[in-house]
Amino acid sequence: MAWFEIGSIDDIPLRGARCVATPQGRIGVFRTADDQVYAIEDHCPHKGGPLSQGIVHGASVTCPLHNWVFSLETGQAQGADEGAVRTIPVRLMEGRISLGLGVAQIAAE
Amino acid sequence: MAQKLVVIGAGMASGRMLENLFEQAPDAFEVTLFGAEPRGNYNRIMLSPVLAGEKTYEQIVTHDADWYSANGVDCRFGETVTKIDREKKVVTTVKGETSYDKLVVATGSAPFMIPVAGRDLPGVRAFRDLDDVEAMVIAAAKPEAKAVVIGGGLLGLEAAAALRLRGMEVVVLHLMGHLMERQLDPTAGYLLQKELEGRGIKIHCKAQTKAILGNEHVEAVLLEDGTVYPADLVVMAVGIRPETRIATDAGLHVERGIIVDDSMISSDPDIIAIGECVEHANVCYGLVAPLYDMAKVATKTLLGEQAAFLPEETPTKLKVTGVDLYSLGDFAEGEDREEIVLRDAMAGIYKRIILKDNRIIGTVLFGETADGAWFNDLKKKATDISEMRDTLIFGQAFQGGTSADPLAAVAALADDAEICGCNGVCKGKITGAITAKGLTSLDDVRAHTKASASCGTCTPLVEKLMVLTLGDSYNPAATQPICSCTTLGHDEVRRLIKAKGLKTIPAVMQELEWKTSCGCAKCRPALNYYLVADWPDEYADDYQSRFINERVHANIQKDGTYSVVPRMWGGVTSAKELRAIADVVDKFEIPTVKVTGGQRIDMLGIRKEDLPAVWADLGKAGFVSGHAYAKGLRTVKTCVGTDWCRFGTQDSTGLGIRIEKFMWGSWTPAKVKMAVSGCPRNCAEATCKDVGVICVDSGYEIHFAGAAGLDIKGTEVLGLVKTEDEALEVIVALVQMYREQARYLERIYKWAKRIGPDEIKRQVLEDVVRRREYFDRFVFSQKFAQVDPWSERVSGKDKHEFQPMATVPFQQAAE
Numbered sequence: 001m002a003w004f005e006i007g008s009i010d011d012i013p014l015r016g017a018r019c020v021a022t023p024q025g026r027i028g029v030f031r032t033a034d035d036q037v038y039a040i041e042d043h044c045p046h047k048g049g050p051l052s053q054g055i056v057h058g059a060s061v062t063c064p065l066h067n068w069v070f071s072l073e074t075g076q077a078q079g080a081d082e083g084a085v086r087t088i089p090v091r092l093m094e095g096r097i098s099l100g101l102g103v104a105q106i107a108a109e
Numbered sequence: 110m111a112q113k114l115v116v117i118g119a120g121m122a123s124g125r126m127l128e129n130l131f132e133q134a135p136d137a138f139e140v141t142l143f144g145a146e147p148r149g150n151y152n153r154i155m156l157s158p159v160l161a162g163e164k165t166y167e168q169i170v171t172h173d174a175d176w177y178s179a180n181g182v183d184c185r186f187g188e189t190v191t192k193i194d195r196e197k198k199v200v201t202t203v204k205g206e207t208s209y210d211k212l213v214v215a216t217g218s219a220p221f222m223i224p225v226a227g228r229d230l231p232g233v234r235a236f237r238d239l240d241d242v243e244a245m246v247i248a249a250a251k252p253e254a255k256a257v258v259i260g261g262g263l264l265g266l267e268a269a270a271a272l273r274l275r276g277m278e279v280v281v282l283h284l285m286g287h288l289m290e291r292q293l294d295p296t297a298g299y300l301l302q303k304e305l306e307g308r309g310i311k312i313h314c315k316a317q318t319k320a321i322l323g324n325e326h327v328e329a330v331l332l333e334d335g336t337v338y339p340a341d342l343v344v345m346a347v348g349i350r351p352e353t354r355i356a357t358d359a360g361l362h363v364e365r366g367i368i369v370d371d372s373m374i375s376s377d378p379d380i381i382a383i384g385e386c387v388e389h390a391n392v393c394y395g396l397v398a399p400l401y402d403m404a405k406v407a408t409k410t411l412l413g414e415q416a417a418f419l420p421e422e423t424p425t426k427l428k429v430t431g432v433d434l435y436s437l438g439d440f441a442e443g444e445d446r447e448e449i450v451l452r453d454a455m456a457g458i459y460k461r462i463i464l465k466d467n468r469i470i471g472t473v474l475f476g477e478t479a480d481g482a483w484f485n486d487l488k489k490k491a492t493d494i495s496e497m498r499d500t501l502i503f504g505q506a507f508q509g510g511t512s513a514d515p516l517a518a519v520a521a522l523a524d525d526a527e528i529c530g531c532n533g534v535c536k537g538k539i540t541g542a543i544t545a546k547g548l549t550s551l552d553d554v555r556a557h558t559k560a561s562a563s564c565g566t567c568t569p570l571v572e573k574l575m576v577l578t579l580g581d582s583y584n585p586a587a588t589q590p591i592c593s594c595t596t597l598g599h600d601e602v603r604r605l606i607k608a609k610g611l612k613t614i615p616a617v618m619q620e621l622e623w624k625t626s627c628g629c630a631k632c633r634p635a636l637n638y639y640l641v642a643d644w645p646d647e648y649a650d651d652y653q654s655r656f657i658n659e660r661v662h663a664n665i666q667k668d669g670t671y672s673v674v675p676r677m678w679g680g681v682t683s684a685k686e687l688r689a690i691a692d693v694v695d696k697f698e699i700p701t702v703k704v705t706g707g708q709r710i711d712m713l714g715i716r717k718e719d720l721p722a723v724w725a726d727l728g729k730a731g732f733v734s735g736h737a738y739a740k741g742l743r744t745v746k747t748c749v750g751t752d753w754c755r756f757g758t759q760d761s762t763g764l765g766i767r768i769e770k771f772m773w774g775s776w777t778p779a780k781v782k783m784a785v786s787g788c789p790r791n792c793a794e795a796t797c798k799d800v801g802v803i804c805v806d807s808g809y810e811i812h813f814a815g816a817a818g819l820d821i822k823g824t825e826v827l828g829l830v831k832t833e834d835e836a837l838e839v840i841v842a843l844v845q846m847y848r849e850q851a852r853y854l855e856r857i858y859k860w861a862k863r864i865g866p867d868e869i870k871r872q873v874l875e876d877v878v879r880r881r882e883y884f885d886r887f888v889f890s891q892k893f894a895q896v897d898p899w900s901e902r903v904s905g906k907d908k909h910e911f912q913p914m915a916t917v918p919f920q921q922a923a924e
């Protein structure tokens with residue numbers, strides 16, 4: 001795994017998200033009300049909804065297509081729905097955000 | 110690749126099967142669902158409370174448009190399948206052919222109409238679907254209307270009690286010697302008759318119907334013995350026949366019902382049949398519990414798993430409020446049978462247990478049915494009751510010295526005791542789900558376990574379980590909270606926002622003691638709307654609390670691209686506008702251009718990154734956002750009116766454009782669609798809109814509260830006004846009242862139903878001062894709302910929404 005810097009925490013609205021294009025697919029990067037930053041794969045396991053476009057509440061996001069709710073910490077679907085998205089390691093240093101991406105995996109593509 | 114599954118019949122059995130299927134394998138099939146009724150699946154057994162006025166249709170809908178679209182079901186409601194071609198594997202409707210890989214027939218039953226003269230007269234109805242209920246409700250509205258119900262079984266009696274509650278004079282004609290003879294013994298039948306007579310219903314047993322009389326419309330029912338009962342409505346509830354016509358025509362093996370094996374497969378291996386249309390091991394079923402089991406089995410069969418349908422006996426309960434009746438199993442007398450009977454004439458209680466070899470084989474309970482579940486449990490497990498024989502009839506609370514506390518009885522039930530008969534849910538599953546998933550409301554429990562989600566008679570038991578599991582924190586009487594972040598309902602929150610002068614989302618959450626730190630996707634958009642509507646000048650709209658469509662001012666599509674719909678005022682366009690659209694389509698290679706139902710043009714499949722550039726080009730041609738994505742004013746459809754039409758009475762196009770220009774940009778609790786027609790021929794279809802105008806020679810007839818989505822409902826007439834100015838003022842006042850009072854996501858027709866159309870009429874039509882106040886408040890809020898969101902974004906607002914934050918390139922990543 002290697003760290004890739006993607007920008008500053010202020011690039012993401014509070015209780016909001018942005019997406020990052022990577023060779024292994026789009027990743028949603030989320031900023032919660034208390035300035036925690038999380039990254040998960042931007043692809044809902046239900047029908048592929050772009051999770052970065054959902055409403056962020058607490059450390060969760062609600063998918064914009066059919067309202068499944070995912071924990072940003074674990075990637076697990078909450079409530080009655082079952083499924084999970086991959087979480088991506090995030091490092092926050094002096095306001096700069098980096099994502100930990102699997103080099104081997106990326107290089108292989 | 111997903112196989113094609115076609116389902117015929119959008120009823121309770123197929124509805125349950127689809128639920129199971131989407132839970133277990135959401136992508137296994139592409140589903141097309143045909144239903145003869147013009148609506149999706151609802152809880153048919155709750156038609157009785159709807160008829161009685163105790164519930165609304167909306168409350169018994171089991172699958173709404175969102176559910177179908179979320180699961181990608183191609184809904185073909187209002188389309189009757191007329192033919193199955195097994196060779197070609199296609200089904201036929203008036204609209205053409207649809208092919209299948211697997212076919213599920215779930216056509217239910219058809220009510221049996223006794224073959225007497227006059228049975229086709231208007232005013233003779235069955236009791237099977239919502240149309241029947243609506244017709245009966247209309248008939249009951251006539252003063253001193255009289256109803257004759259033919260059939261004293263479950264269905265007939267529920268209809269009779271409901272019509273009586275609606276104020277009709279009701280007679281029940283029953284062929285046999287006592288009511289519900291298939292489920293009740295004569296004593297219980299007698300007690301039931303006395304109870305119903307006490308409510309003013311006349312019961313006539315051993316009544317043989319000879320003819321239904323009337324010329325244009327039903328007038329009376331004539332019996333063989335010469336008795337005549339006058340009638341404005343005749344309800345035929347004498348039984349049902351499995352609906353097997355298309356199956357028979359297709360050459361499937363059909364006896365009384367469609368013959369299926371244990372895995373629900375018919376005589377054709379690609380055709381499955383479930384529900385009331387089915388015959389399994391010589392039995393046809395007419396209660397939902399076994400049909401739900403069939404649905405489970407059919408799901409497994411479709412997924413290629415092994416499963417077998419095991420019939421179980423289902424108790425019968427009468428859903429008439431205030432009548433407690435429970436019947437289960439076999440209660441005929443016999444040589445080898447013993448019975449235990451308890452009667453309490455004063456209290457109107459009768460209990461009878463039928464035993465064979467010291468085991469319960471049947472029970473009939475009247476007046477007090479709390480122990481039904483326990484008796485059922487003993488019967489199912491074939492428990493030897495000799496030990497408790499003397500006290501058995503007094504119920505569970507008497508056994509083992511436990512107190513007579515009703516909660517204790519529920520507490521004492523074994524974990525595998527069945528609570529919800531319809532859905533086969535046992536106690537342990539319910540209490541387990543409450544604890545494991547932290548459920549706090551009845552709705553949650555229904556969503557997770559299905560307990561009490563069908564006929565609802567076990568609701569008290571489920572609530573007792575909730576009290577037992579959750580303690581005092583469960584209060585069944587509380588209003589439905591907005592979401593699990595709060596205990597308050599929408600109305601309460603709206604009231605407190607005004608009363609306490611709360612002007613930000615954090616202020617609302619703090620003052621109203623929200624249970625979560627920053628809400629959820631249900632409450633945040635609601636709060637944001639309430640604050641926008643209540644404090645138009647002071648509140649700063651929180652875009653992070655809006656759904657994606659409203660945040661980026663375009664409609665997200667299933668593949669994550671967007672669609673863009675510019676405003677075309679009143680549906681009128683020009684060569685210049687069309688040319689500009691054509692240029693944009695070419696430039697951005699927009700894959701689909703489509704004319705919408707609201708008289709404008711939709712461009713679909715636009716990449717999010719391109720949105721600002723698309724808007725910039727459209728803006729140059731004078732286009733602004735059509736708000737096709739908003740909970741706000743969508744379209745005002747018009748016809749050509751006096752401009753062109755030889756029938757036109759007023760300038761309908763002009764009025765439509767004027768309304769749209771006045772009201773665009775305003776946020777509302779749910780979307781608002783309007784239309785203006787130039788004469789009663791109504792080419793703009795104004796009578797199914799949230800607000801509609803029908804122009805007439807003498808002025809403008811204003812309509813409201815229509816619906817033409819999954820629900821179909823004609824509008825109510827608000828009133829006639831003489832001038833265009835007045836029409837505009839009334840419409841604006843109506844919408845402002847709705848903006849101030851409705852619950853978030855509640856369409857005008859639902860809000861109007863709750864408030865009452867008369868109250869709305871009083872406030873926005875009759876009370877002229879009030880009307881003006883609403884109007885002025887709307888005008889004030891428009892000062893802050895009428896800003897074109899597209900041009901704002903073209904000038905750079907919310908740039909972050911449209912560009913990825915970063916791109917990790919291949920080379921860098923590969924290092």
Ligand SMILES: Cc1cc2nc3c(=O)[nH]c(=O)nc-3n(C[C@H](O)[C@H](O)[C@H](O)COP(=O)(O)OP(=O)(O)OC[C@H]3O[C@@H](n4cnc5c(N)ncnc54)[C@H](O)[C@@H]3O)c2cc1C
Nearest residue numbers: 118120121122144145154189190216217384385395396397
């Ligand atoms: C008023 C009332 C009260 C009831 N109360 C109870 C109760 O308390 N407890 C209980 O267990 N049961 C009760 N029932 C019975 C229960 O509703 C039925 O057993 C159940 O609805 C049957 O389910 P189904 O899916 O087989 O058929 P349905 O729910 O009837 O669905 C069949 C659907 O298929 C459609 N259809 C038929 N032919 C075609 C075709 N060729 N093409 C397209 N569509 C077609 C029909 O229009 C219908 O919508 C009650 C029924 C009624 C009417």
Ligand code: SF4
Nearest residue numbers: 174175177178183184
């Ligand atoms: S556009 Fe409307 S009617 Fe068509 S599939 Fe989507 S939700 Fe259904």
Ligand code: SF4
Nearest residue numbers: 748754757787788792
């Ligand atoms: S509604 Fe009347 S006025 Fe308008 S186009 Fe139709 S016929 Fe003409």
Ligand code: FES
Nearest residue numbers: 044047049063066
């Ligand atoms: S795609 Fe995410 S909930 Fe359906």
